[in-house]
Structures are given as structure tokens and as C-alpha cells.
Amino acid sequence: MNPALNAASLSLARVGTNFLSFLLFLAISRAFGPEGTGAYSYAFAIATLASVVISLGADDFGLREYARLAPETRPAFLARLLGAHAGVALLTGAALALLLGGSETAGRSAGMISMLAVYQACFAVVRTLFIPAFVREAMLGPALAELVCRGGANLVALVAIAGFGRSTAEALAVFPLSGLVLVAWAWRSARHFGARPSLRASAASIAGTLRALWSFVAGGILSELYPRVGLLLLPVLAGEAATGYFATAAKFLEVGLLPIYFLGLALYPRLCAEFHSDRGAFAARIGSLARASLLLGALVGCGLLGVVPAILVPLLGPGFEPAIPAMRWVALVVLLESLELAGMRLLMAADRNPARLAAFALGLALNLALDLALIPRFGATGAVLGWALSLVPVLACYAVAARGLLRA
Numbered sequence: 316m317n318p319a320l321n322a323a324s325l326s327l328a329r330v331g332t333n334f335l336s337f338l339l340f341l342a343i344s345r346a347f348g349p350e351g352t353g354a355y356s357y358a359f360a361i362a363t364l365a366s367v368v369i370s371l372g373a374d375d376f377g378l379r380e381y382a383r384l385a386p387e388t389r390p391a392f393l394a395r396l397l398g399a400h401a402g403v404a405l406l407t408g409a410a411l412a413l414l415l416g417g418s419e420t421a422g423r424s425a426g427m428i429s430m431l432a433v434y435q436a437c438f439a440v441v442r443t444l445f446i447p448a449f450v451r452e453a454m455l456g457p458a459l460a461e462l463v464c465r466g467g468a469n470l471v472a473l474v475a476i477a478g479f480g481r482s483t484a485e486a487l488a489v490f491p492l493s494g495l496v497l498v499a500w501a502w503r504s505a506r507h508f509g510a511r512p513s514l515r516a517s518a519a520s521i522a523g524t525l526r527a528l529w530s531f532v533a534g535g536i537l538s539e540l541y542p543r544v545g546l547l548l549l550p551v552l553a554g555e556a557a558t559g560y561f562a563t564a565a566k567f568l569e570v571g572l573l574p575i576y577f578l579g580l581a582l583y584p585r586l587c588a589e590f591h592s593d594r595g596a597f598a599a600r601i602g603s604l605a606r607a608s609l610l611l612g613a614l615v616g617c618g619l620l621g622v623v624p625a626i627l628v629p630l631l632g633p634g635f636e637p638a639i640p641a642m643r644w645v646a647l648v649v650l651l652e653s654l655e656l657a658g659m660r661l662l663m664a665a666d667r668n669p670a671r672l673a674a675f676a677l678g679l680a681l682n683l684a685l686d687l688a689l690i691p692r693f694g695a696t697g698a699v700l701g702w703a704l705s706l707v708p709v710l711a712c713y714a715v716a717a718r719g720l721l722r723a
Contacts, residue, residue: 321452321454321455321581324454324455324458325454325457325458325577325580325581326573326574326577326578327458328458328459328461328462329458329461329573329577330570330573331462331466332461332462332465332466332469333569333570333573334570335466335469335470335473336465336469337566337570338469338473339469339472339473339476339486340352340355340563340566341630341631342473342476342477343355343476343483344559344563344631344632344635345631345632346476346477346480347483348556348559348632348634349555349556349557349558349559349560349634349635350555350556350559351483351559352558352559352562352563353549353550353554353555353556353557353558353559353562354424354427354483354555355427355483355562356546356558356559356562356565357424357546357547357550357555357558358424358427358428358431359427359431360543360546360547361411361414361424361428361431361432362428362431362432362434362435363431363435363539363543364536364539364540364543365407365410365411365432365435365436366432366435366436366438366439367439367535367536367538367539367540368403368407368532368536369400369403369404369407369436369439369440370400370439370440370442370443370535371396371399371400371403371525371528371531371532371535372528372530372531372532372533372534372535373396373399373400373442373443373528373531374442374443374445374446375531375535375583375663375668376527376528376531376668377392377393377396377443377446378446378449378450378583378584378587379583379587379663379664379666380392381393381446381447381450382450382584382587382588383587383588383591386509389447389509389510390509390510390511390512390513391520393443393446393447393505393510393512394512394513394514394515395520395521395523395524396443396524397440397443397444397512397513397514398514398515398520398521398524399521399524399525399528400439400440400443401514402521403525404436407436408432411428411429411432415428415429426484426487427483427484427487430484430487430488430490430491431487431490433490433491433494434468434490434491434493434494435494436494437491437494437495437497437498438465438494438497440498440501441460441497441498441500441501444498444501444502444504444505444510444512445457445460445501445504445505446505446510447504447505447508447509447510448504448505448507448508449584450508450584451508452584453508454581456504457501457504460497460500460501460504461497464493464494464496464497464500465493465497467493468489468490468492468493468494471486471489472486472487472489472490473486475489530668530669530671530672531668533672534668534671534672534675537672537675537676537679538659538675540679541675541678541679541682541702541705542565542568542702544679544682544683544686544698544701544702545561545686545690545695545697545698545699545701545702546558546561546562546565546698548683548686548687548690548698549561549690549694549695549698552686552687552690552691553690553691553694553695556637557690557694557695558695559635559638560635560637560638560641560694560695561638561641561695561698561699563627563631563635563638563641563642564638564641564642564644564645564695564699565645567619567623567642567645568619568645568648568649568652571615571616571618571619571649572615572649572652572653572656574611574615575608575611575612575615575652575653575656575657576656578604578607578608578611579604579608579656579657579659579660580660582600582604582660583660583663583664585600586600586601586660586661586664587664589664590664590665590666597664597665601657601660601661601717604657604660604661605654605657605658608653608654608656608657609650609653609654609657611653612649612650612652612653612654613650613653615649615653616646616647616649616650617646619642619645619646619649620643620646623642623645624639624642624643627639627642637694637695638695640695640696641694641695641696641698641699644696644699644700644703645699647703648699648702648703648706651703651706651707651710652706654710654713655706655709655710655713658671658710658713658714658717659671659713661713661717661720662713662716662717662720665720667716667720670712670716671713671716673712674708674709674712674713674716675709677708677709677712678705678706678708678709679705681704681705681708682701682702682705685697685700685701685704685705686698686701688701689701
């Protein structure tokens with residue numbers, strides 16, 4: 316299947332899912348105001364970070380390695396990945412239980428965090444199970460599965476809140492079930508593409524896989540933590556209303572970046588293969604990806620800058636007018652993130668994930684420092700500014716690494 320068609324199918328499915336997720340976000344905003352929005356976004360952030368640990372970065376690492384392996388060795392490799400998921404999921408669940416019991420802020424949202432954590436953990440495993448389909452560039456099936464299961468969960472929760480006046484926690488009860496259905500769908504997909512998934516792997520082989528995964532695990536955690544630093548600090552430094560304003564800006568940004576993210580994902584298997592087989596084709600493809608990402612980022616940024624501030628209050632209500640200043644700075648973030656997404660694919664495909672990890676660690680430290688300085692004064696806008704400014708050294712590090720690789 317053509318990479319552009321793969322990117323389009325994945326993007327359309329995620330846009331459909333995120334549109335329903337956005338409608339759910341809208342319903343929560345209208346029913347429960349900025350405070351309710353902030354509480355929901357905080358719970359989702361905690362659950363997402365837990366799922367990143369469980370995912371182990373195995374979708375990116377696994378896709379790269381699976382594409383290079385001989386067909387007869389692929390089932391054993393997938394079994395090692397699934398065994399690693401299972402072991403880490405148990406440890407993460409125990410850590411999450413300690414957090415819910417020891418933190419007053421998390422304890423107030425324990426029900427939402429628990430349900431969303433199961434849902435997100437299922438999605439983490441699903442990405443590994445869909446690796447065989449992605450390597451065969453058969454991405455329509457995974458796209459449809461996500462749209463049906465994840466989109467369906469958001470639709471049911473939306474109807475529960477908007478149509479029947481249920482609380483957010485009650486409405487989210489469908490999410491764990493949809494996650495389990497998605498796992499079953501992905502398991503069947505892996506079998507269809509000859510992977511024969513199982514959990515039969517020795518402790519020694521799983522330990523070896525975890526050692527190979529360490530930079531992807533750390534990189535995945537930093538990647539998810541990076542945009543959520545403000546979300547985690549805002550409830551403490553500026554209150555739940557400011558958290559809701561920032562979450563609103565981040566939601567529009569998330570939707571805007573989808574086509575750019577999936578364009579890189581669709582090209583990733585080819586980049587992984589070309590880096591070792593045809594360095595000239597690799598360099599040309601990376602150049603095309605960077606230019607396309609930047610163009611899409613500029614177009615999305617203009618849309619966010621010119622359109623979203625005008626429709627924000629009519630969509631969400633007058634309580635969200637203070638989110639408009641933060642929204643205007645999101646256009647800068649999307650432009651920088653479009654370059655970061657292209658650089659991420661370059662470094663991962665070229666077996667330089669530790670370099671990406673070092674750049675992200677630097678950016679995360681700067682993001683944290685800037686948020687601590689800016690949030691008390693500027694609230695949600697300060698969190699967006701911290702995010703944008705901290706991306707500059709990350710991109711500089713990427714540029715240095717890319718220049719060395721493309722000269723090699």
C-alpha cells in the first residue's frame with residue numbers, strides 16, 4: 316500500500332477518533348466547567364504516562380527490528396516483546412496503586428485514573444500486536460480497529476454525559492472494555508500476518524529484550540512527559556481552572572499534529588530498511604519528510620492562530636475565554652513540533668535513539684525550569700511558552716546528529 320494512502324488512512328481514523336474525543340472533551344467542559352476539564356485531563360495524563368511505561372517504546376523499537384528480521388525469527392521476537400509488556404504492566408499497576416493511595420490530588424480522581432489506565436495499557440500492547448501489519452504496510456486494518464474501538468468508547472461516554480447527565484467517572488466505565496476488545500482485534504491481526512503471538516518466552520530472553528529497549532522506554536516516557544509537564548504542574552501552581560485552559564490548548568495541538576505524526580509513521584518501515592541498504596535513498600526520503608512536515612506544520616499553525624481563538628468561546632462557553640492567549644502561542648509549538656517529529660523518525664530509523672533521548676532530557680529539564688518560572692506569573696500561557704522555548708535546544712541537538720548521519 317502506498318505510504319501516502321497509509322498515512323491518510325491512519326490520519327483519518329485518528330482524526331475521527333479524536334473528533335469524538337474532542338466532542339467528549341466539549342461535553343465535559345460544558346457540563347463541569349474548567350475545573351471538571353482539568354480533573355479529567357489530569358487523570359488522562361497520569362494514565363497515559365503509565366501506559367508509556369507499559370508500552371516500553373516497543374512499537375517503535377519493535378517495528379524497526381521486526382522489519383529487519385528473517386520471517387522465521389519474528390514470532391519469537393514478538394513473544395519476547397509481549398512477555399516484557401506483561402511483566403512491566405504488573406510493576407506499573409503496583410506503582411499506580413501506591414500513587415493513588417499516597418497523593419491527595421490523584422486520590423480524588425482514582426476511579427477515572429484506574430479506568431483510563433487500563434484503557435491506555437491495552438492500547439500500548441495493541442501497538443506491538445499491530446507491528447506485523449505495519450511491516451507489511453497493511454495499515455488500513457489497524458486504522459479501522461482504532462476508529463471502531465476507541466471512537467466507539469468516546470461516543471458512548473459522550474452520550475452518557477450529554478444525553479443522560481452521568482458523571483465523568485460513570486461515563487468512562489466503557490473505556491476498559493473497549494481496550495480489551497481492541498487487544499482481541501489486534502491479536503487476530505497478528506495471527507493473520509503470520510506472527511503467532513504468544514507469551515511464551517524465557518525470563519532471560521525477556522531481560523535481554525528489556526536491555527535492548529532501554530533507550531526507547533526512556534525516550535517514550537520523556538516524549539509523553541514533555542507536553543504534560545505543564546499539565547502536571549498547573550494544578551499545584553495555578554489551580555484546576557488554569558489546567559483546563561492549558562488542556563484545551565493542548566487538545567487542539569494534538570489534533571493538528573496528527574497528519575504530521577502519521578506521515579512519519581507511514582514512512583518509518585521504509586526508512587529503517589533504507590538506512591542499511593541504500594543511504595542515498597534514506598537521505599532523500601528524510602529530506603522529503605522534513606519538508607512535508609514543515610509545510611503541514613505551517614498550515615496547521617496558521618489555522619490554529621487564525622481560526623481557533625475565534626471559535627473557542629462559542630464552542631466551549633464563556634468560562635474558557637482566558638484560554639485564548641495560550642491558544643495563540645500554540646501555533647509556534649506546532650511549527651516546532653513538526654520539525655521534531657521528522658527528526659525523531661530520522662534518529663530512530665538510523666539506530667541513534669540514545670541521541671534523541673539525550674536531546675529530550677535536555678529539553679525536558681529546560682521545560683520544567685521554564686514552567687516553574689512562568690506558570691505562577693502567566694498561568695496556562697506560561698506553560699505553553701515553556702513548552703515552545705524548550706523545544707529549540709532539542710531541535711538544535713537533532714540538527715547536529717542529523718548532519719553527522721547524512722555525511723556518513
